[in-house]
Amino acid sequence: MTDKIIDDFNDLIASMEMPAGKRKVIGAAVSLFSEQGFNGTSTAQISELSGMSEATIFKYFKTKRGLLETIINPLIDNLLPNYGQEFVQNRVPKDQGLEQTIHLIVIDRLTFIYDNRLILQILMSEVLVNNELLDRLKQKATPLIIQLSSTFETLITNSKFSVIDLFRLLVGQMFFELLRITKFEDTNNDYDIQLIADKITKSIVATF
Template sequence: MEPNIFNNYRDWLEHEKMPKGKKAALVAAMELFSETGFDGTSTVQVAEKAGISQATIFKYFHTKQDLMLAIVKPVMEHFFPAYRDEFFHGISEQETLPEMVKFIVTDRYHFIKGNEEAVKILAMEMMTNEEMRQLVGKLAMANGFNFPVELMNDFQRTGQLRDDIDVAALLRIFVGQLLTYVIESSFAPSLIKGEQEDLKLITNQIVRTISK
């Protein structure tokens, strides 16, 4: 079963020692961000859902952005390494380049769909917050694990990767294909033939692009 980022965060928060009002604000914000997105949620709505005053929210968080960051940072620090390790364990079990591509496309698509709002929030933070970009870079290479190098090593061990494809190209190709498909499924569903058929098509396209 794919991990649900917000559920993981809720479980983590339950065991954290912090003022009741602060915890209530975080839980309410997490639920509202999940339901209506960051832009569609106001601090007034968070306060109402949490059963606290808006002044209490601003006592702990100067802005709505700070409130969101208080959710995002623990997710990245506590859960990202486990998600990363599980992902690479799955890659290591694939023997050929087509098998590897199929696993990545299927696994990451279901991860994104299972955590759509959380991924959207994380992506927005990555684009607008330098602190978050630095944190992601640090975690990608935490505990002696270099995400880009490991990904490249896995593809190169198949002996089927084109010599002119580097890790930056790999990431652009996978991210571009998957995000385009997720956007299409959300905003242009008429273009979608069927999840299984479309993921197979994406897999084949990537294999043709990066294999010798």
């Protein structure tokens, strides 16, 4: 079952103690930022969609960037690490060969990215221009990579390449697809996850 970040984000916001108007502003901002980008969205548009005045928005959030951080921080600090941990523990195959393992991982993560591309667009827009944010993401990802390492070490024992080399290839390919899905292409109708996963898997396996 694919994780739905927006649903979980809304549940998280709903569980927090805050005025109903503030929740409406956050919900409107998520919708507009994902469709138009942070810079392409005005507080007037957020005001119109949320039904809250601009004065009220700035009472809750001192700046538009403060509103953006209210959205991004739970993603980095809570939701994405939880998804990653669940993926490593429950979805990474333990009894498959290298090709099958890589293929299953790539399909799973491409599906996750594609299904959650709207809110991931918000995150990626900031990651590309904010090194501090990128460092936070790397810090959260490091424990997951360490856990995955033990799985891959048993699969490439006869290769001249290392687990680090494998991760470099895999992460590089997946990051490119993340950018492609969220930033560079209209992938609403023609993004073939199976085809892309086949190509990525073959290119990595051919190296090892």
